[in-house]
Amino acid sequence: MRKTVIGIIAGVVAGVVIGTTLVGPRLVLNPTPAPNAKQPPAAPAKEPVTAALPLAGTQLAGLAATRWRLAAAYNRSLPQVGELADRVETVLWRISGGGFELKAYPPGKLAPTDRILDAVAAGTVDAAFITPEALAARNTALQLFAGAPFGPSARARLAWTYFGGGRELANRMFNKLGVQALPCGALAPEAGGWFRAQVRTVEDLGGLRIRMGGLGARVMEKLGAIPKNLKAEDIFVALENGELDAVSFSMPAVDAQLKLNDMARFYYFPGWQRPATLFHLVINLDRWRALSAVRKAQLETVCGDAVRDALASSEAVQFAALKDLTAKGVVISRWPTEVMAALKAAWREVVSEENAQNPDFREVWEALTAFERDFDIWRELATY
Structure with missing residues (x-):
């Protein structure tokens, strides 16, 4: 299965065959999910405080209530990604019996999105829900805690983060900035991107205006592309105005709900720029240290649950989204071998530059890749 070449027979759907690869007809058949297919549940509404205090009379009843404000980096309307902060708010409220409120506010409400970390560190905001990629301006090494091009699954x-020293290394760097970070959500691999024209050679990337951010954008620049880091709400307008030739945004289920297929037809895989995404709850360091052991355990438990729920639910819905996109005429292909090789080579250049310029980046990269090398031996032995 790992070596299966994915392509698409689009004779029924789009009327073309892409190169020599064939995307299985299984994507064309049954383009909608089966009737009993389970969909990710939306975060339920919080109960009133009076209905949420089953712990009165126990040892937890003596804890002072904690009321925090959470700055979310993603709009609630953004499928899957935008729901994560609300779910954390709701589940924390429930397991604490209403004693711990982490009220989520939309982007820009509590602090400008590009100053979220400053606001949390200063204590004007208690916490923020982000991917460390958003903090690259403070330290490029922080991006590696969220995900990396051609990085681990x-x-x-998760093995490195929780049991390989990744979490401790992250907080050594985050603590210097005045915050504590908890892994608090994870997502399935992204797609490689939407393109208005086919990508057959490396030369096709030259001059290509693509929506892409983070370390992936650095890689694209090496190959002559022109990356633009646009917000989700600005992408469609940029496509309509002819300001973009391609878009790299998220997973198929998210991309489909944003209707990116209305503006671009060619959809490439894999998402080399983000094989996995890890979100973090970033907390003012003084407030974190002042929390009781019980409150810390509640936060860590809820965030661990958020990792499980978000990763499992995001993996579960991608195939149905791909079938639906195929039925709408989207051409799904794997990157040409030549292009993937060039992207990997460009990524190695970016890593070399960052390692030379930023000791923190080098430290994180060496720790991550050393763990991955050992992990790959285990993975090969354990995989049939």
């Missing part, structure tokens, strides 16, 4: 990343 979610399975390997």
Whole structure:
């Protein structure tokens, strides 16, 4: 299965065959999910405080209530990604019996999105829900805690984060900035991107205006592309105005709900720029240290649950989204071998530059790749 070449027979759907690869007809058949297919549940509404205090009379009843404000980096309307902060708010409220409120506010409400970390560190905001990629301006090494081009899978990343020293290394760097970070959500691999024209050679990337951010954008620049880091709400307008030739955004289920297929037809895989995404709850360091052991355990438990729920639910819905996109005429292909090789080579250049310029980046990269090398031996032995 790992070596299966994915392509698409689009004779029924789009009327073309892409190169020599064939995307299985299984994507064309049954384009909608089966009637009993389970969909990710939306976060339920919080109960009133009076209905949420089953712990009165126990040892927890003596804890002072904690009321925090949470700055979310993603709009609630953004499928899957935008729901994560609300779910954390709701589940924390429930397991604490209403004693711990982490009220989520939309982007820009509590602090400008590009100053979220400053606001949390200063204590004007208690916490923020982000991917460390958003903090690259403070330290490029922080991006590696969220995901990295050609980096480890979610399975390997979580193993490194929780039991390979990744979490401790992250907080050594985050603590210097005045915050504590908890892994608090994970997502399936992204797609490689939407393109208005086919990508057959490396030369096709030259001059290509693509929506892409983070370390992936650095890689694209090496190959002559022109990356633009646009917000989700600005992408469609940029496509309509002819300001973009391609878009790299998220997973198929998210991309489909944003209707990116209305503006671009060619959809490439894999998402080399983000094989896994790890979100973090970033907390003012003084407030974190002042929390009781019980409150810390509640936060860590809820965030661990958020990792499980978000990763499992995001993996579960991608195939149905791909079938639906195929039925709408989207051409799904794997990157040409030549292009993937060039992207990997460009990524190695970016890593070399960052390692030379930023000791923190080098430290994180060496720790991550050393763990991944050992993990890959285990993975090969354990995989049939």
